[in-house]
Amino acid sequence: MLYLLGVVAFALGILISVSLHEAGHMLVAKRFGMKVTRYFIGFGPTIWSFRRGETEYGIKAIPLGGFCKIVGMTPQDDDVDPADEPRAMWRYPLWKRTAVMAAGSAAHFTLAIVTLWFAAIFMGLPNPDFPTTDADFRAEPAKIAVAPCVVVENVERACQAGDPASPAGQANLRDGDVITAIGTTPVRNWGELLDAVRATKAGPVQVTYLRDGVTQQATVTLAQVQRPPQDQPDGPVGPTSALGVGLVPTTPATVTYGPIDAFGATADFTGTMAVNTLHALQRIPQKIPALWTAITGGERDVDTPISVVGASRLGGEAVQHGLWEVFVLLFISLNFFIGVFNLLPLLPMDGGHIAIAWFERVRSWIFTRLGKPDPGRVDYFKLMPVTYALILIGGAFTLLTITADVVNPITLIQR
Numbered sequence: 001m002l003y004l005l006g007v008v009a010f011a012l013g014i015l016i017s018v019s020l021h022e023a024g025h026m027l028v029a030k031r032f033g034m035k036v037t038r039y040f041i042g043f044g045p046t047i048w049s050f051r052r053g054e055t056e057y058g059i060k061a062i063p064l065g066g067f068c069k070i071v072g073m074t075p076q077d078d079d080v081d082p083a084d085e086p087r088a089m090w091r092y093p094l095w096k097r098t099a100v101m102a103a104g105s106a107a108h109f110t111l112a113i114v115t116l117w118f119a120a121i122f123m124g125l126p127n128p129d130f131p132t133t134d135a136d137f138r139a140e141p142a143k144i145a146v147a148p149c150v151v152v153e154n155v156e157r158a159c160q161a162g163d164p165a166s167p168a169g170q171a172n173l174r175d176g177d178v179i180t181a182i183g184t185t186p187v188r189n190w191g192e193l194l195d196a197v198r199a200t201k202a203g204p205v206q207v208t209y210l211r212d213g214v215t216q217q218a219t220v221t222l223a224q225v226q227r228p229p230q231d232q233p234d235g236p237v238g239p240t241s242a243l244g245v246g247l248v249p250t251t252p253a254t255v256t257y258g259p260i261d262a263f264g265a266t267a268d269f270t271g272t273m274a275v276n277t278l279h280a281l282q283r284i285p286q287k288i289p290a291l292w293t294a295i296t297g298g299e300r301d302v303d304t305p306i307s308v309v310g311a312s313r314l315g316g317e318a319v320q321h322g323l324w325e326v327f328v329l330l331f332i333s334l335n336f337f338i339g340v341f342n343l344l345p346l347l348p349m350d351g352g353h354i355a356i357a358w359f360e361r362v363r364s365w366i367f368t369r370l371g372k373p374d375p376g377r378v379d380y381f382k383l384m385p386v387t388y389a390l391i392l393i394g395g396a397f398t399l400l401t402i403t404a405d406v407v408n409p410i411t412l413i414q415r
Helices: 002-031 082-087 094-122 134-138 190-198 261-295 308-320 324-341 350-369 380-407
Strands: 036-052 055-070 144-146 178-182 203-211 214-227 238-242 245-247
Touching: 002 036, 002 055, 002 094, 002 308, 002 324, 094 261, 094 324, 094 350, 134 190, 178 190, 190 238, 261 324, 261 380, 308 324, 308 380, 350 380
Parallel strands: none
Antiparallel strands: 036 055, 144 245, 178 203, 203 214, 214 238
């Protein structure tokens, strides 16, 4: 039930953000005096609508986005009433047309940044000092979280019936204990703990640990499991020992901020998102083979793109497991990504219209300097083959990601 609630909530959040995208176009266009005839949430048959002033507002049957109709977006629009010609969008100054087309992405950025600011105060943001690499984790003090079981085979999954109980748990070790020695081998950090356990035969061993500042000892019967060598994760699997614990990093994973400090934290995190988003866009062509592999039965690469379906599924998982911070950060990141993606200088995205408008201005300036007549507006009809090709490519990519998210989805919890 919680999973379904999370899926619906995330999908609804996306629909609201897309509606705000179109509202951004509409409000800025109206502010400049352009005529907006329709603003709808969804596509397909109209379920409900009303008219206020010169604009019809409504909801359509297929809740997969929204649109607004601005009169005369291009000089080739053939549905402009003669009485509306002076208010046609293409007649307005370049900066106003740019502002209208950029307003959709600005709505996504605003929604992401405002949500991020509230998250910084009430939920916390990822700590930049939190360990992220294997070397970072190995350098952490050996503060443990006792696992409920030991998975004998070399797989990552949750505990199942029949799995042996954690040796540390059976010896009454507790979450937060800091291991200082395995047998006679001193342990100064998590990496040394792993090495010491692996170097000890399965069976009873004396474990020294700190609890509330007091040194204590316990006899722990190490379990025998199948794992690859510590320094060769892809190496041959063989028998080794396990304590049945995980690491509790001493550095907090998230940091909360006051209302003023949250501005700086929001700015820093937004800059990180911008860099990561650009890198993600650059990697999209490289990830297409990995998506196809996931569809045809291979393992799903967690670094492959996801669709709205995949994002909603992750949102459902986050709610199901009480990971609301994941839900919120996923929503923020998706809005930021959509905002950047819409500004790409390709039709039919908003960035394509902006690029054409500025191309017209630059071309007119060059022709004027050369003493040649102004070539005028770009003929959108000549660009239609390229536009259709990009729509086809985008549609195929969307279908590919949706299919991968249905048949082989990325999950938050290893099963």
